[in-house]
Amino acid sequence: MDVYQKLQERLDSNAAGAPAAQAFSKILRLLFSPEEAEVANYLTWRLQPISKLAEKTGMDSDGLTAMLETMADRGVIFAKVKPGAENRYALLPTIPGLFEVPFMRPERNPHLKELSRLWEEYHGEGMSNSHAGSPTPQMRVVAVNETIPMVSEIIPFEIVSDMISRARSISITNCACRVSVNACDKPLETCFSFDDMADFLVERDRARFIDKDEAVKVLKMSEEAGLVHAINNSEDKLGVICNCCGCCCTLLRGLTEIKNPNAIATSAYVVEYSPDECISCYLCVERCPVKAIEENEDLVAIHKNDCIGCGLCVSTCPTESLILQRRETPPQVSPTGKELVMTVLEEKGKLEAFMTVNQE
């Protein structure tokens, strides 16, 4: 088996998935040299110290460190480097990971156009359905803070600013989907990472640290620009916050174009419309990222089944004709990120493959 096929199979053992496809084979060849792909085939989903990797690969520690460092700098593997401790390295999944990181600093990517074309092809060839291939979605929508009804059942993990206040470190960088697809002129610097991933991206000059006040300002600016807040589908802590547009975002297009209902979980809310005060300005039609509202005989028609509960129409409606209401049965959210990964792996039938890679 060639090193790239072996690497594709290894990457496919992650919850994100990496199904075999011509486009992905070409992507791997652009991201990894044959020697790098061979070394990546020794990495696991757990961080491993350089001494262990040198033993596994039979390479000398200095040469191996130099190779892994250039790979981490290019954002094709994950690394943790701490003064006084051994460097540690791990695989990066496809999403979020191999897709996003190379697009975060587009000016430094010599293969930008080719990678954009190939990822677009790959999403259609099976990557989107593979990512959304479990009944439990890996990401969920959170409603704009101000549009959440002030009732007792509000739960902190449904409020994105509350989730932010629990983070140790926060980074912000360019949205890979908008850099790659380039179908709109919405703001680019709206993609948040947290804690270890934030540290990694800043160390590798792919992102910059921001404090909690700036994070809240970026969320507000994103909402004003009509971007949907999307976060990892677990309660305990934030891994990422995406601020997504309907035209470029892989997740939202998974819903609207590929019609996969598991592409992203809705928020706990759904829109409700009272036509009495509606002035037919159609701002809501423009704002809805999933076309759940359309013009209808001087008023608007709402397709509640398509509503993801983002609140973007509610925050713009000048007459308060739209509100968010709590769903009768809000989607389940995993208590922790670890449980989410285990559930998705089990649902996709990949748990054994994932464990096997990690035991090597």
Ligand code: SF4
């Ligand atoms: S998922 Fe959304 S925010 Fe994240 S990179 Fe894609 S469009 Fe950007």
Ligand code: SF4
């Ligand atoms: S109707 Fe559209 S804009 Fe309004 S909350 Fe639902 S998905 Fe969001």
Ligand code: SF4
């Ligand atoms: S934004 Fe409000 S007032 Fe304007 S069309 Fe929509 S519901 Fe009616």
